[in-house]
Amino acid sequence: MKCPTIPTTEQERLKALSSYGLGNDRPLPSLDPVVQIAIQMFGMPVAAINMISSDHVFFAASAGFDGKNVDMRRDVSFCAHAINQHDVMVIPDTTLDERFHDNPLVTGPTNLRFYAGVPLLSPEGHALGALCIIDSKPHHNFSPADCSRLSELAQMASDRLELRRLEISTEQARRPFEEFARNSPTAVIWFDEQGGIVAWNDAAASLYGYELSEGTGRPVQTLVSEYDRPLVADLIARAAAAGTMDGLAMPKGLKGKRKDSSEFLLGLSLFCWREHGRLIFNAHVQDLTERRRKEEELHQLANTDILTGLANRANLYRRTEEVLLRPAPAAVLMIDLDGFKDINDTLGHSVGDSILCEVANRLQQAMGPADTVARIGGDEFAVLLPDVDHPEQAAELAHALIARLADPIVIDGHEVRIAASCGVAVAPLHAQEALGLIGDADLALFKAKKLGRGQVFVFVTALRMDAVARRLYNIELHRAVSAGEFVLFYQPQINLADGSLAGAEALIRWQHPERGLLSPAAFLPALEGGPLAAVVGSWVLDEACAQAALWRRYGAGDFRMGINLFGAQFRVNNIVDDVAAALARHGLPPQAIELEITENIVLDYDDVVLDALQGLRALGVGIAFDDFGTGYASLSLLKQYPLSRIKIDRSFVQNLHESERDTSVVRAILDISRSFGLETIAEGIEKDIQRKLLRDFGCEEGQGYLFGRPISAMEFAEVFGIHIPRQGTVCR
Template sequence: MLADEDQRLASLAEYGVAPDDCQEEVGLILDVAQRLFDVNTVLVSFVERDRVIFPARLGLDVCVIDRGPAFCSHTLGHVGPLVVLDTGLDPRFHDNPFVIDGPRVRFYAGAPLVSPSGHTLGTLCLLDASPRNAFSHSERDNLVALAALVLDKLESRRLMRAGQVSQNRFEQIAATSPDGILCADHDGLITFWNTAAERLFGFSAAEALGRSIDLIIPDRMKGGHGGGLSRVAQGGAPRLVGRSVELPAQRKDGTEFPIELSLSMWWDQERANFGSIVRDITERRRDEDRLHRLAHFDPLTELPNRVVLRRRIEDITKGALPAAVLIVDLDGFKHVNDYFGHSAGDLLLRDVASRLLACVRPRDTVARLGGDEFAVLLAESGDEREATEVADRIVSAMTKPFQVDEQPVNIGTSVGIALYPSHGETVDDLMSHADLALYDAKAGGRDRHCLFDVGLKAAVVLRRTLEVDLRHAVEADEFELFYQPQVRAGDGALTGAEALLRWRHPERGLQPPSAFLPALEGSSLAARVGGWVLRTACLQAARWRREGAPNLVMGVNLFGVQCRGGDLATAVRLALRTAELPASALELEITENIVLQNDGAALRTLRELKQDGVGIAFDDYGTGFASLSLLKTYPVTRLKIDQSFVRRMADSPQDVAIVRAVTMLGRAFGLSIIAEGVETQAQRDLLVAEGCDEIQGYLFGRPMPAPDFASTFGLTGARGTIAA
């Protein structure tokens, strides 16, 4: 209870509200709040002496609760909004029955509803079943603005109720009211004009009294209001009495502005009298428009947001009209933010929005889903040809350079397409299937589009099943390392081994890399498995160097996530130290994709490791697009000639020329060369002739378990297996 509880309750009584009494007046505000803040429940609460009532509510079944456990009771004495991010961690609420039982409120935010007399009547509050990490200053400001809109609506109710008591009581309140108050007789002539009305319309009381109510009506609408009052006074049915309506009004200087007008009527000596409460709602309109746009439009591009897109798709599906949904994703946008800054990225996104709008018809919808992802809804156009033509236009429009800081910048675009009704009959299905098509487009390279087909969904289901199996494989230690020998090209002497990951599935047996590596590399398990491979291979290399191969170098393939994590150097040094292995005995193998997907931090890490003495091998060399330029930047110590060139050397002069060029390039850069995929003596002879240093392939050994490797090359302790 507050110190001024009696006065507060008296102020509350002036509104005369009851449970579910104001739904029509403020329901739209609650709907905007629910969408804007993405919460389950929005309430207008009035706190009485022993209970809390909800004159308007959204997302809650009850309309009255006891005051004791109500969160809103705490807001009464709080300056500004009360925000509780996690009620379960707050000492005031952790054992509250609404937290541990019932609706299970875990997040609460309430903005006070303060009457003109300065008393807190209740709140506009947000409730949700999930706790939050943050509620920003802008979100608090928006909640306060919405609370002000609610109170505006309810203030009109208070003044109307006061006006119904008596003319004298009405005039007493009206004299000090911040709202314009005016009264008119049965002929529509003004009989009362308060100070606020003078400020609002520019007419003094002396100028207004005795004149027609049409004084405040725009010229184009004059005659309607006074006539309506006369009709009611003569027994006609009142259309506006007891209601609040929004109308245009006119000031003394002729300018128009929007008002909210609430009309009441009473009888005095059998003559009708009318009281009007008038409020300038220019600011409210601005606030409503701003909050409406926040709830429905992306503030950066001014495109509709995901909420609007889903609603328009729902409208189309309800009408059973054909349509197409296109999900558009930018390729390479991250680099714009990284190199030019987020302000430049924002300008580029606005330009993207303009180009997308130029690719579609006026009746189509272009929406921003978030980040660098957009969507296009083609209304009444479920034809595959039309959808792909639009996708082609989008891809073509995005390939033209963007101007960022007066520099031309190229980005790529991928588009996924789903058609209604052939690819789905619900919003979720269409969005999900367009997303699957988008992922397929991105997997095939940028600047392309893909149409959904059922095979994509089956592939996703298979991939998810595989991800579950992979997680179990990690927990059950089902992975193991095989080792393929690397030998000196001239005499076949063992120089090293490449550690290769294998999965021994308990039901399907030994799985080849192609069956699981792509899924593993794209999962959250990659870093964990990559670390295990590194530690195990280092321990095995140290053992074999002690058991007969003192100069053996162990090659370990890296996952992309290991380079992105920022702790690769630490992990490598720890693995070397634990195994008591010199840095020169380890060679990390990287591919062009790993290089291109990583930033300067990865480059610095690899340079550190090279300075430590760790070898860096460029795997699958010659198959990519940017390999030559990357040799100048990355700290590579060895090139691995891809097996696709080696296998065709005996029959293809072009492949021999490629091998010769790579070998000469390696010498020029001071790099050693190793060729993969050597299966025949003829291939070996050609490689020796071209000056290749080392070779690897089935001619000298397939990938094999550690005991078999040790036995093949006469290492002691051949039966031992390393586990890390």
């Protein structure tokens, strides 16, 4: 019998193993599903996760036998051999292997005839033990694909072991209050289950207007208003009964009460744990008065265009809905400035902004108090005219507005003449709800612009032929799904502080058999609005998770994959279950992916999306809000939705180094992000000066052509040094 070789780093390996808190009498239940999956996947009677100690082997998890009457000495252990390899160790027939034919596990009652095992590694690369499958019958058909699947299960086991290590290290690192919070700027209060304060720090005492010495023994309920005390008492009682805060919702709108009896809006985060048999509560408190004021300002901003002070798109939709729900007739005029880009290019964005403000003033002055003037975005405006039900009347008003906008505008000594085009739609003639009416006006505007400068066009049903064309496009999309014509490209996301790779965003492309590689602009609108969105979305999720798992396995240890979601994925099946299944299938920890949503998804499915996102965040998955700053409800969404990151839209980054306004907007977004505890990533970084400014402003990450265009998985791995072995080299 050949004894296993002792690794040269044995002491370091044993030290790493001890950090997981495992032993003969301390298995890890979270590993049980891994061995159960192994048995079902390979049809083997026994699977185990064996940890290799200094002189013996012990089970962290096992299935198929209880370990009694099994020789657990390290000298006879097959897994002790497996940890010395970098790949899967396969013994098709132990009786024919010179290393093991006379091993007691082979010749004795265990009757071990087949073995396949793969080492489990710590983050530092130390082999802790092995995941193995065994049988009392030989198997000569264990394939490279089987080896790959066993390795994937081993990665899942390693991830769960790492979670165990982090849990233990967190418990061991918990410090006493004086060390934990005495000098913290955060107001921290520790109290017992009877509500008596055990300790508080200077920040807490100062917040409430007390001396530090006045805290110990004080009832914690005296720190909230009389009205809120029953709520707080009930919360503490329920937490004490359960021994945890898990599943308990914090009361909203609590008021704190200072020593001088003045009150303030109280922010309260509450945690509890047992220490020496005693339940201790840890409260983080803050004065939210200023934050509430800022939130009210954000609410105002969410309904108002920052540049012009007009209503924004969201406001226009809401007011249109209000009018049509009365019900009452109304007309919508969509107005777009012709050639405005040329003005920006020749006279600069400052002059362009001034022109937009003057256009807003002229439109407002021409309208009555019941009318709504809105800036939709860029150089596009809209006017809602309640009680206008005749297309001719609406068109006449549109011509009058265009004539008024054609008058010369003098800005900084420049006399500028602008032309505008206008699309008109009327309710109930053309549509009976806000989305349809505004959409019809937008289609009419597109037609007006095609006719030339300064034109007005009233909606006709023939304009909906574009929608028919999109439906025809769906036929090709069905074929694309069936034939597997969609592929994913990956754009790097970079840590702006040190230039390291933080992750990538997975971006869909269509490898069309006749037209070549198509960008999302060519097919995404039709795909999102069609019946295949959920199917393609599920494929994107699974493919991106598989790619992330592969890259993390071969060097990109902290790699994070950004995955865009379709709105339909919230409507079909259960997105929380789908994501959890994808993570388990590919052995990924939740933090390895970040799901990206747009404002349209949130607005279209509102409550459904909110519930789903809360479930996803509970899994530990990141949620990023894409194209931040371009929509009309972005700011208000930050209060309600469980986001972890916002993506600053490229439109603000493009002229960041030239535009004071863009600089102010980006700074404001970053300030808002910090106040909400959100991370940030800026899109569309193309110049080094943009990268430097964003880094200096405190933006954590960035993506854009400066760092790399979207590329295939193979190119991405080559560019960023992710070395993936060729197929067929997994087993020996």
